[in-house]
Amino acid sequence: MFDCFHTSLLATLPIEEWIHSSPVQQWIVGILLIFIFVSFVKEWLPVEITALSATGLLMVFGILNTKQVLSSFGNSGPLTVVCMFILSASLEKTGLIADLSKIFNRVSKGREIYALVVITLGAFAVSPFVNNTPVVVILMPVVLSFCREHEIAPSKLLIPLSFATILGGTCTVVGTSTNVVVLGQVQKLGYDAIKMFTLAPMGLLYAAFGLIYLWTIGRKLLPNRETLSTLLPQGSQKDFLLQMRIIKDSPFIGESPLELIRRELSGMKIVEVRRKGVTLQEELPNIQLLEGDRVLVLCGTRKIAQAREAKGVDLGWDETRGLEALEQRDVLIVEGMVDIDSEFAGHTLTELKFRQRFNVLVLAIHRHGKNITQNIGQSTRLNEGDTLLLEGPEDGMDRILKKRRLIPLSRRSAELHNRHKRGWAITAMGIFILFGLLGSFDKYGAFFSFFSQFDPFYLSFIAALLVVITGCIKPREAYRSVDWGIIFLILGMLCIGDAMSQTGLARTIAETVVSTVGPFGPVFMLSALYLLCSILTEMVSNNAVAAVMAPLAYEMAVKFGVDPMPFIMAVMFGASASFSTPIGYQTNTYVYNAGGYKFSDFLRVGLPLNIALWILFTLTAPFFFPFH
Template sequence: METFHIIAVFIILVATFACFVKEWLPVDLAALAAFALCMLLGMLDADDVAAVFNNSAPLTIGAMFVLSAALNRTGVIDRMAILFTKAAKGSELRALVILALLVAPLSACVNNTPIVIVFLPVLISFARSANLKASRLLMPLSFIAILGGTMCIFGTSTNILVSGVSAKEGLEPFGVFEILPLGVIYALVGVIYLLTVGRKLMPSRDTVSSLFGSDDLRDFTSSAVVPEGSPLEGKKLSESDIWENPEFRIYYVVRNGQRLGMSPLDELVLHEGDTVVLKASTRGVSEIAESGSLSFYKAPPTTERKKIKLVEAMIGPHSNFIGKKITQLDLRSQYGIVVAALHRKGVNLTENVGKITLQFGDTLLIEAPESNLQRFENTRTDIIFLNDEVERPFRRKKAIFAMAAIVCVVLASSLGVPILTSAIVGAVAVMVIGCVDPREAYNSIEWPILFIIYGMLGLGAAMENTGAVRMVAENIAGGLNPFGPLVVLAVMYLLSSALTEVVTNNAVAILITPIVISIAEGMGVDARPFVVAVMFGASASFATPIGYQTNTYVFGAGGYRFSDFVKVGLPLNLLLWIIAIIFIPIFWPF
């Protein structure tokens, strides 16, 4: 049975990683499925399952999401973004330097995902005003946020997770600032690279809105009436010439003073006297008026010449748009907006956009009258607006309390209070004070990340129970033992970094940490430097847009190609690998 379990756990491991890479299942579902299979096959008993859910790391990570949301909701991060715009003064180099000074320290103390989300529209707007390509700034934003996260245990979920797993394996818990010296070196080296070599390699890509030239960005809507005898009368909109005419964008139809929105817009049958609200070019108006299909002279004056806006919006990780086609969302009928184009994985798409199934990270180019767009922005909290974002009422009077909570959590943890205790107390405090209300706090937690962690903790426990971890450790140690601990450390860092680029960093951290601890025990050396190597190798992910969530965010928003991350990020990965080999043994001797 032991041999069967070892073979089975390796099959589950390979299948899970394949699901991560090929996206056959959502990552969190794949991790939970692996956990369930391990229970089903008898590799985990009830006590093992209880031990997985007793792990403090996921709860700590959830509490840090809430603290980050408090900083965001009270306008602290937004204020920093405003200061950035004022200080950058239209210079790309100056903008990168200031970005490093703001984002890196902030990312050291709180989750870096909301920081990147807040700065995304700021940098896009800045690039537009400075006549720069946003792609020159967005990748550095993500990279700097990742580098900042390596300076403190709170900086990334990976740091918290590795610390928790290693403590469970018997190592002394990591101090809050124990990794600060190496993290500062990482940040300095990384920023210098981005300002010099990285800046030369940085691509100049067009975002999705650049697909449309100035002739296409028409700035008004018109209203047209279906006249008596019109060839459109009695026809569905989808059967009319104007539905697919590139000179028009139809937003909604008004009948007897009431906006029609109960049925899909393309299925709507036009009647005499209906008012069609649409965007039209001068040429389009002339063509349709000449055909007699619509009249542009009897429309109610209140619907004429409204300003049109183009907005780039990204599908967030919790959006209910994920898995649906644009045609299924019926955005024209519900909001009077049109999806003009879509950017995904380095490709700008304009053909058959409505038939594409949406994914997290997709960037949509949305076109609509101002009032329609405002209504859409106000009701869709699961969409990240990358430009012309609607103003939100920050709770600025509570900002001092949010900042005080973060400081207290960090100080308490550095003085010996368990990280879980200080983080949960801080999260509850910001909710009680009103920095963030409970509903916003719940929504701020990246639940898929927590489910991935629980699933992979379960798989990791199964690997330990079956002896798979010991087998891997003995084989690696046996092959590398003659070369000494430094070579083993270099290999394990490189393995952690490489795996992180194709699967989630938290999964890699959970699986590799017990292995390196076993290897160190077998070699008779301290396991701490190997654990640090896993922590930094799994956190510092730059070579692909899928290894780290902030990279996924900027991938769509910046119009990047997959190869752009390889070109800019891979040299940085290798540079930091060398830094790790040099400095980890200095700070944490074998």
Template sequence: MSIDAIIVLTALIAMLIVLAMDKMRPGLTLLLVAIGFMLMGIITPKEMVAGFSNQGMITVAILFLVSEGVRRSGALDYLIKKILPQTKTSVRKAQLRMLPTISFISAFLNNTAVVVIFAPIIKKWAEFVNMPSQKFLIPLSYATILGGLCTLIGTSTNLVVHGMMQESGYEGLKMFELSKIGIIITIAGLIYIFIASKKLLPGNNLNGDTGKEIKEYYFDAIVPEDSLLTGAVIDHGHFKEIPQMSVYGVYRNNSFMPADKQRIILRASDQIILAGKSSSLKTLISIEGIKLTCLQNVDKDFIQSAVKLVEVVLGPRFPGIGQTLGKFDFFRHYGGIVTAVNRNGERITTGLNKLKLQEGDNLVLLTDDSFISTWGDSKVFYLVSDAGDFEIPQQKSRRWLASVILIFMIVGATIGEYMPKVNGMKIDMFYFAAAALFAMTALKIFPAKKYTKYVSWDVLIAIASAFAISQAMTNSGIANIIAGVIIDIVKDYGPHAVLAALFLITNICTETITNNAAAALTFPIALSLSTELGVDPMPFFITICVAASASFSIPIGYQTNLIVQSVGGYKFKDFLKIGLPLNLIIFILSIILIPLIWEFTPIK
């Protein structure tokens, strides 16, 4: 092994550790590694910056803005209203109505944008029809991931592999090339979700017909010394003074007493944990005899104007990451009072001032009507959602226009693959995506002055840097070395075993780091594997596309999983229980079907 190969291997191991420990954002991590390779002479400055001009990377940037245009038009809000049942139904029937449509939409739009729009609407709808939202939010994320496997633009990973193929001298992927395997995997995945989610996902009232009210929100209140409620009785969770809410438990002298199996007589200074719907907040504020813990030191004038619950999911740009709520002072920065924090399925309502904020935390805020209009587009939050009544905004003026432009882009990109070049220019996905962006900007479907807010720059930097890292793996020879080791281990079992090994390596990387980084790391290995075996590399490229997107077992592996974990209050184990079998199903289908569709054709 050469010195360059040792340096690259060591740097890659260090990079994986940093990414897995979330010490830095992926974009900066990959960029620093790429710069290090350039400084050591493993790649040239031209190879270092080549990814920033790659057509696949720029297409990803354009599609961020196209997705934002569709989001702002209200088309997706209108669609989700149409597919969500408005009357009592079962979990399975509701999933059958919504998930196939969501997968179809995600084949053409950014997955994160779809989840950011649909997750709060589905949560409010579930509360509206008295069903557990936890039966729908993980399936929402999974449906978007599955849909993304079906087209070239379904996920940025596909475009990364497409760009790397072109950089390596191959034609690249056609618009619906991945549909040959993606549609089969999506159908199988959705069938599994329909069958498994009833037993494997948390949430009560499984059939929607028990009559028991679903309560999604918890409120922390104190009984003051002079309270009229001192001596009142909580009988097995029922509190007649607040009949529209139930009591989850009472903290007394640092000891917790669950309320569902006993009678509790309230005392002064007791801390009551009340469960209710979002609409219960106004009532709770007006009740004499108790005080919400989060409002003890808040100005009375603000309390009178703050009549809305808003949920936010903290993004990586939030300035208070790593600080306690007490030190950061959320109210001073954003004009909202934090009433609760959801983290890893745990609803935290006590000791909030001492809680250190983390990326992905779901904060429930008490605020006024101006919060969403002020901070709704800010990238410090993954998601900003009104937690109030189920209501869909109506924006008819732009809805159909955005839809027509999107359809034009999809149809044009599909037909353009078979059209001759015009003035030496290929009429492909990049061309029609650029045309769609031009039309949306000219027609003011999204505010042009704020366009930088709608692009995930960290993702783009990670993708561009990944091209340089991939080149370093090729230049140093480490890709050939790793490929040789894999072949030596599984060569007795044929090319199917090599394909399986590549799938597992890619999938493990995507679950622990990021999907784009996983694709970039394994692409040169895939190329070396096909060269060593003397076969067409297309089966290996397709395997990377599928494996790098099949992130179901761990919430940190895919941004949509992280968002629904926060919004739905899921625990880490919830993803493992339902996601691991889905990973196994996709693995088996991929290893069987990919070689049948894209054969191991010998290279002459």
């Protein structure tokens, strides 16, 4: 694959000149690529750190200099993704996306098939212009609430929700960060024929096929899976928190709170112990109760009624038992999912002092299709994507949810929408879509050519700036809305792609591939390229696949002597086609545990879709994107 050089050459060339020789640099970049992909699969480091570390090594070896790295950091691709995150957040803050839930509940009429069609069409309609992740995060609680109310398994709707956002994202250049990364890579190579809606004709056919599959064959393959909602006992939402004070001469002075539970509060749960207004941070078995300590316990409605009936007092115990009722508050049952960047990930509940910090109990954890209800305090470390069943007061829930420690699945955190600003958000999005659409018809006259000068970054930047200036979203909220891990991953991988082009590695691989499969023709190569991207994106980040494969696709088209457009499209569509695993695409990861799925569920539902879309692309792409 690579040029050969003689051993004698090594003896005559200075080491610096040898390292900077083209064959050696190609080998360095090739080995680095293998290391990157292995690191992504093995998860040795966060993916963005792996990508940036590889960029650092390229600078150390002299393959990229400061100017070249900074040129990748100034690429319009990641900047466009930043703007799209902000624009998506403005639609969320003004309540436009949340309004989808009202439409969903009104139109679905409690029927599973109606709900399936409505939720997938709604997600598909939004996804070409809004980042996929907030769409799924906002609609998951809506779907779960609907399923609880109508006794429908959430597993029947959540995979279709995720798949619909992926399909919708293929319809525009900005519909997914994958497409933006490819756009940035080929623009660096001097190819600028891709407009906002260049993908739309193929994308609409692609998405229509996928949606019909989900409504028919895929619907029958979806499982009925248990979720944490099935653990909710009847009437559990009517539990109370009772605060009781240890009085003088109480028999529990010097005893552990667990002894109190065993002897007098059977069936109740201790949330916290306060001493002189301060919550004790020790574990319950290590606490010795003192006079004046206040014990906060979780008590079901029946227990309260029984206590009142036995003692003849209102929600209390008489003092002969050594307890006195002081406080009563309603508690909530909430499902929440550990976010990808949550501080909870990697820690046990004991390490987090969960009960002491939030006055909230974790009743169960759902992971990989199983509910964990025993020994979850010290032995079970929380992972990204775990679903927790929580019980506790509203203020404790808000402290957890507002800082995005968990994504709420059964209850949204208290948050006001700037509905009076929605007109500005609609205006910004309207300009973004309209100008992009008109610019896609630049071949049909001067009027459309005028709009073709507004590339995706130009439009997304103006739209994002407009929603911030008009107050649809505050500057601090705009900064927080950006997933900086994705941005740095894209930046790092753009540098890798640049190194592949600079060293000639992309050209060398392309020449080797074309010389090997050339007799089969460009259609065969196009199909193989799509399939390779689709397989890789199931194992590693779709953005990483896009950044690496885009330069290869361009070079392959040049070597075949055909228009690069169909090969670039193969990378865009193939790198987004993540349906067979829950790890290839972020939205799949989000619905994985929330829907109670097993890994095999994605394989059973998604693999036929992957194969069908591969065949569809192979047969139709040459018509939408001719080779000449």
